[in-house]
Structures are given as C-alpha cells and as structure tokens.
Amino acid sequence: MSHEALGELVDELDRKYQAGHQRLRQELEEQGQKIESNYTFFRDRSEQDRRRMSELAKDIETLGRAPVNVDKIIFSPRVVFTIVVSLLSIYGFFLASTSSMRTDIHDLAQKYDSQQIVNKAHTELQDMQQQSLQTDVADLKHQLQQQQIEIANLKTQLAQKGVSR
Numbered sequence: 001m002s003h004e005a006l007g008e009l010v011d012e013l014d015r016k017y018q019a020g021h022q023r024l025r026q027e028l029e030e031q032g033q034k035i036e037s038n039y040t041f042f043r044d045r046s047e048q049d050r051r052r053m054s055e056l057a058k059d060i061e062t063l064g065r066a067p068v069n070v071d072k073i074i075f076s077p078r079v080v081f082t083i084v085v086s087l088l089s090i091y092g093f094f095l096a097s098t099s100s101m102r103t104d105i106h107d108l109a110q111k112y113d114s115q116q117i118v119n120k121a122h123t124e125l126q127d128m129q130q131q132s133l134q135t136d137v138a139d140l141k142h143q144l145q146q147q148q149i150e151i152a153n154l155k156t157q158l159a160q161k162g163v164s165r
Contacts, residue, residue, distance in 0.1 A: 010137050017130055028119050035112045042101050
C-alpha cells in the first residue's frame with residue numbers, strides 16, 4: 001500500500017467518522033428539542049389549570065362574603081344532584097390531568113436520561129475507535145518509515161558493492 005493510498009484511506013475514514021458524529025449530534029439536538037417542547041406544553045397546561053382553579057377559588061370566596069339568607073335558599077334534588085356531579089367531575093378531571101401530566105413528565109425525564117447515557121456511550125465508543133485508528137495509522141507510518149530506511153540501506157549497500165568492484 002502506497003503512502004498516498006494510506007493517506008486517502010485515513011482521510012476517508014476521518015470523513016466517515018465526522019459525518020457519523022455530526023448525524024448523531026443532530027439527532028441528539030432534535031430529541032432535546034422534542035423533550036423541551038413537551039415539557040413547555042405540560043408546564044403551560046399546568047399553569048393554566050392553576051390559574052383556572054385560582055379564579056374559581058376567588059369566585060367562591062367572593063360569593064362567601066355576600067350576606068346570605070339561608071331561609072330563602074331552596075334547592076331541588078335535581079339541582080343538588082347537578083352540583084354534586086359537576087363538582088365531582090371537576091375534581092376528577094383535575095386529578096386525572098395532574099396525574100397524567102406527572103407521569104408524562106416523569107417518562108420524558110427517564111427517556112431523556114436514557115438517551116443521554118446512550119449518546120455518551122456512543123461518543124466514547126467513537127472516540128475509542130478514532131484513537132484506535134490513529135494508533136493503527138501511526139503504526140503503519142512507522143512501518144513505512146522502517147521500510148524506507150531498509151530500502152535506503154540496501155541501495156547504499158548496492159551502490160558500495162558496485163563501486164568496490
């Protein structure tokens with residue numbers, strides 16, 4: 001293998017390594033952006049729920065301040081049933097949305113952590129492979145230099161034998 005061919009092989013391996021490394025970095029950035037957008041969505045949704053509950057609490061507090069003549073309040077069974085069902089529905093929705101949101105955020109955090117571990121391991125593997133390739137190239141260069149020295153010594157010996165005759 002000639003010195004030029006060896007150089008081309010090294011350059012080709014380096015280009016492949018750089019392209020693979022770039023692709024992995026891009027995929028990592030895309031995954032990070034997806035996780036960030038999901039986190040932002042769930043954070044905003046949670047904030048909206050908190051604001052809504054705060055507004056309802058203020059409304060209830062405002063209604064509680066007004067003087068009420070309890071003797072004049074009469075609720076039919078249908079109205080009582082509607083109020084109870086509405087409150088239970090709101091409470092159930094609140095529990096379901098916060099539970100689902102916590103689970104989703106937890107799952108996203110675990111996926112992100114797992115992806116980081118995989119990416120770190122892959123980067124380390126690529127670094128080790130690159131280091132191995134660099135060592136192999138250095139060994140090949142050293143062998144090539146040794147061969148060139150041997151050829152030069154043989155030429156010198158041949159030249160000396162040709163002169164001494």
